[in-house]
Structures are given as structure tokens and as C-alpha cells.
Amino acid sequence: MTATAIILAAGFGTRMKSALPKALHPIAGRPMLRHLLASCEAVFDRIVVVIGPDMDAVAAVAAPHTVVVQHERLGTAHAALQAAQYFGDGEVAVLYADNPLITPATLTRLLARRAAPDIGLALLAMRPADPGRYGRVVANGGLVERIIEWADADIVEREIGLCNAGVLCGNAAMMRRWLSAVGNDNEKGEFYLTDLVALARAEGEHVAAVEAPETELRGINSRVELAAAEATVQAWLRVAAMEAGVTMTAPDSVFLCSDTVFEQDVSIGPDVVFGPGVTVRTGAVIKSFCHIEGAEIGPGAIIGPFARLRPGTMIGAEAHIGNFVELKNTALGDGAKASHLSYLGDSDIGAGTNIGAGTITCNYDGYDKHRTTIGQNVFIGSDSVLVAPLTIGDGAFVTAGSVITRDVTADAMAFGRAQQVEKPGRAAEFRALHSKQKG
Numbered sequence: 001m002t003a004t005a006i007i008l009a010a011g012f013g014t015r016m017k018s019a020l021p022k023a024l025h026p027i028a029g030r031p032m033l034r035h036l037l038a039s040c041e042a043v044f045d046r047i048v049v050v051i052g053p054d055m056d057a058v059a060a061v062a063a064p065h066t067v068v069v070q071h072e073r074l075g076t077a078h079a080a081l082q083a084a085q086y087f088g089d090g091e092v093a094v095l096y097a098d099n100p101l102i103t104p105a106t107l108t109r110l111l112a113r114r115a116a117p118d119i120g121l122a123l124l125a126m127r128p129a130d131p132g133r134y135g136r137v138v139a140n141g142g143l144v145e146r147i148i149e150w151a152d153a154d155i156v157e158r159e160i161g162l163c164n165a166g167v168l169c170g171n172a173a174m175m176r177r178w179l180s181a182v183g184n185d186n187e188k189g190e191f192y193l194t195d196l197v198a199l200a201r202a203e204g205e206h207v208a209a210v211e212a213p214e215t216e217l218r219g220i221n222s223r224v225e226l227a228a229a230e231a232t233v234q235a236w237l238r239v240a241a242m243e244a245g246v247t248m249t250a251p252d253s254v255f256l257c258s259d260t261v262f263e264q265d266v267s268i269g270p271d272v273v274f275g276p277g278v279t280v281r282t283g284a285v286i287k288s289f290c291h292i293e294g295a296e297i298g299p300g301a302i303i304g305p306f307a308r309l310r311p312g313t314m315i316g317a318e319a320h321i322g323n324f325v326e327l328k329n330t331a332l333g334d335g336a337k338a339s340h341l342s343y344l345g346d347s348d349i350g351a352g353t354n355i356g357a358g359t360i361t362c363n364y365d366g367y368d369k370h371r372t373t374i375g376q377n378v379f380i381g382s383d384s385v386l387v388a389p390l391t392i393g394d395g396a397f398v399t400a401g402s403v404i405t406r407d408v409t410a411d412a413m414a415f416g417r418a419q420q421v422e423k424p425g426r427a428a429e430f431r432a433l434h435s436k437q438k439g
Contacts, residue, residue: 001090002045003111004172006083009033009062009097010052010070015222021058023097025226028233029257029276032220033061035100035233042104043111044093048083075190076166077182084179087172091115094175094193095167098220101229102167106212113210114169120205121174121196123147124167126217134163135194137209144207147197162209165217168196174205233258257293269305277311295327298334316351333376345369346388350376356400358383361390375410384416 013022023033033049040047049062050070059067066086070079080094091111095102106124114122123144125137133150136157147164148157170178178199182191200207215232218225237256238248245264248254253270260274263282272286275293280286284297287304294311297303300318307321312329315321319332322339330344333351338344342355346363348371349355359380361372370388374380378392381400392398393410402416 002088003043003091003093004046004048004086004088005040005044005107006080006086006092006094007033007036007040007047007049007062007097008076008079008094009049009058010055010073010079011098012052013098013221016226017223021055022220023058024061025220027100027226027229027258028237029259031061032100033058033097035258036095036097036102037062037065039102039104039107040095043107045090046086046088048086049097050079050082075184075188076193077179077191077195080175080193081179081191084176087176089172091169092172092175093167093169096219099165099167099217100220101216101218101232102212103216106210106216109212110167110169110210113208114171116208118206119208120203121168121170121200121207123169123197123207123209124165124217125162125209125211126165126214127161127211128163128214128218131158131161131163136160137162137164139209142208144197144201144209146201147194149194162211164194165212166193166219167217168193170196170200174200263299272304281317344372347372347374349374350378350394352377353380354378355380356382356384360385362387 009023011022016022016025024031027035037047047065049065049067051058051067052073053069053071068082070082091114093110110122110124113119128134135147135149136153137147138145138160139162150158178196181199182195184191197207220226220229234255238251238254241262242248244262246262247267250270254268255273257274257276259276261279263280265283266280268286269288271289273291277294278292279296281297281299283300285302289306290304292309295309295313297315298317298319301315303321304323306323308326310328313327314331316332316334316336318335320337320339324340325338325342328345330347332349333353335351336349336353338355341357343360345361346369347361353374353376362385363369363372372386372388373391375392375394377394378396380398381402383401384398385403387405390404390407392408395411396408397413398404399413399415402414404414404416408414
């Protein structure tokens with residue numbers, strides 16, 4: 001029998017105070033919904049995402065999974081019921097896009113607990129440090145008697161530490177029946193998923209709670225809670241990287257993306273930020289205060305400090321990128337160097353080439369981007385301006401302070417300087433003139 005995950009992602013996220021749907025707010029560079037999908041993909045056979053009308057961006061993130069639309073937002077049970085045709089004949093778990101950090105291990109435990117012969121419904125629960133206004137789980141002997149909302153709880157019930165995380169799992173046929181039976185006789189006139197607990201108990205079914213850490217189960221409904229979730233994921237990612245052979249001298253100051261890839265023996269200094277799409281190969285060193293996204297860094301390369309690598313950048317083996325150097329859509333060959341104060345955009349730079357301080361590639365003419373191609377073992381003198389489109393051949397030498405607008409052949413020396421002119425005594429005359437004017 002199949003196991004199906006139904007993810008509710010139709011919420012506006014009013015408390016986020018954002019035009020962006022709540023499910024799309026990023027954690028470690030990945031939308032909340034995509035975090036939960038990744039966990040579900042490791043456990044469930046089928047995933048269905050319930051969205052609201054005109055939420056094409058959420059549907060795009062949910063792809064390639066099935067998407068259904070809740071045309072009227074009438075509550076969580078109503079939302080889950082919209083996906084009933086996809087329940088199949090196995091297990092069905094209903095989850096929330098704003099509970100994005102549930103791990104595959106926890107989901108596996110949830111399914112296993114529900115599969116026990118004496119359990120009709122299983123739910124996820126936690127013991128948060130501050131239970132606040134969470135619904136409380138009233139349990140006896142390991143089985144759930146009821147869920148009581150904070151507003152309806154008395155003083156004793158509010159002291160219960162076990163809180164409802166909202167996730168439910170049951171047999172498909174039972175889930176269809178219970179969802180169809182949920183009423184909306186409440187203050188908001190909505191159909192609540194939590195009512196399934198009472199319906200299951202009324203039929204004599206046992207309800208079990210599966211506990212997991214608050215870090216996995218807490219909901220994200222505000223920017224403050226989003227920041228807390230970010231901190232949790234960053235801690236997970238740092239630990240995973242270090243356990244895989246990465247050295248971080250100040251881990252708490254390093255920020256990673258969910259898709260950051262490290263090979264062994266990478267070393268990362270303090271205050272480094274990795275955006276999406278970064279791969280760092282064996283033995284590379286990332287020094288302090290670097291910002292890297294959409295880049296691949298080759299084995300043994302040294303980056304920084306204070307370097308910025310933008311999308312499309314490929315750094316070769318043993319290459320060096322120094323302080324205040326920015327690369328964009330540029331391939332830097334093995335052993336090449338750009339040690340300081342340069343911008344290299346839309347370029348191909350050969351192995352062994354040295355880029356002097358203050359060099360820039362002028363890749364944009366106001367309308368189009370153009371490429372600069374620099375061969376192997378080229379020397380580019382300091383303060384050079386390379387105006388694309390441009391090709392500089394292998395072994396060429398560009399003298400310092402040059403503006404290069406035409407191709408340079410291999411092994412040639414190129415001078416692109418204006419002719420220096422000297423006017424003897426003119427400086428003294430200039431000073432005298434200006435002193436007289438001021439007087």
C-alpha cells in the first residue's frame with residue numbers, strides 16, 4: 001500500500017506582513033515548502049500540495065508533485081479534503097508547509113506508529129520550552145484522549161507540556177470519512193483538522209502521539225519565527241559539514257545554503273556567506289569575509305579574504321583569488337591568480353595567468369554583455385582596463401596602466417597608455433596663478 005503526504009500550503013501568511021506566500025519564504029536559501037518536500041520525498045510514495053487560488057509561484061515550487069486548489073479557505077480539514085481523490089488505499093499524513101523542518105526520521109516514526117494494529121490515528125507532538133498558546137495534548141498511558149486549544153483550556157490543562165504540532169496520519173479510508181464528518185460549529189466557522197482526534201476517539205479508535213523536538217515541529221508564522229528556524233537549519237548544516245571533514249574556525253559566523261556542497265579538507269574562516277549553488281572541492285581555503293554564490297571552487301584554491309564570487313564563476317585547482325576581488329560568470333584556470341582589487345566579469349582566463357591589482361574587464365556597453373578571453377600564462381599589469389569583446393593570446397604581457405581595446409596576439413607585449421607629456425616649470429606657474437587668485 002502507498003503512503004501519501006498531503007501538504008497544506010494555501011495560507012497567506014498574514015503575520016509575515018509580506019506579499020510573498022508564506023510557503024515561499026526561504027530558510028537557508030530554500031523555500032519553506034521545498035524543505036518539507038525534500039523530507040517527504042524520502043519517505044512517501046505520493047505527495048499532494050494544496051494551494052490557494054492564484055498561487056502559481058507555490059505550484060511551481062511544488063512541481064513535479066500533484067497540486068490541488070482550495071478555492072475557498074474554509075479551514076485545514078476542508079483543505080485536506082480537497083485532495084481526497086489522491087489518498088489511495090494506504091496511509092495518509094496531513095502536514096503544513098509552515099512546519100518545514102520535520103525530518104525524514106520523524107516522518108518514518110509517524111508512519112510506523114500509525115501502522116501498529118491498535119492505532120487508528122497518529123499525530124506529532126512536542127514539548128516546547130515555552131508552550132505558549134499551542135493546543136495541549138491530553139494523554140493517558142501513551143494514548144491521546146483529546147486535544148484542547150489553549151483558549152479553551154483551564155489552568156491545569158494549560159500546565160500540560162505536551163503540545164500539538166498539527167500533523168496527523170491515518171488510514172486513507174478513515175481519513176476520508178473523518179474529514180467529511182468535520183463540522184464548522186466554532187467561532188470562525190471553519191473546518192479544523194484537529195477535530196479528527198475527537199472523531200477517531202468517538203469510533204473507539206486509539207490515537208497515539210509521536211514526540212519530536214521543538215526544532216523540527218514548531219510552526220513559522222512570523223519573521224521572528226522564521227529567523228529562529230534559520231538559526232536551527234544553519235546549526236544543522238554546519239554540524240553536517242564539519243562531520244563530513246570541513247574545518248570552520250568560527251562556525252556560528254558561517255552561513256550556508258541547503259544545497260552547499262563541500263568535499264573533504266575544506267577550510268572556512270570566520271564571517272563567510274554561501275548563497276545558492278556553491279560547490280567547494282577538496283582542500284580549498286575560504287578566508288574571512290567572503291560572499292560566494294553560484295560558483296564552483298576547485299581543489300586547493302584559495303579565496304579571500306573579502307572576495308566575492310557571483311553566479312557562473314568557476315575557480316580552477318590551486319588558483320588564488322585575493323582581497324576585494326569580484327568575479328562574475330568567469331572561469332579562472334588552474335593556478336591562475338587575481339590577488340587584489342579587481343573585477344573580472346564574463347571572462348575566460350587561462351591557467352597560470354596573473355591578473356594585476358586594479359584590473360577590470362569592461363564587459364557591458366550599456367546594452368549587451370561581452371566576453372574577455374585571456375590565454376594561459378598571461379601577465380596583466382596593475383590598473384589595466386580590458387574592454388570587451390577582447391582576446392589576449394597565450395603568454396602575452398599587458399603593461400601596467402593600459403587600456404586594451406584590441407586583441408593581443410600570443411607572446412606580444414601590449415601598451416595601451418596615453419603618451420606622457422611633460423611641461424617644465426608649469427607646476428610652479430600653476431601654483432602661483434592660483435595663489436594670486438585666492439589672494
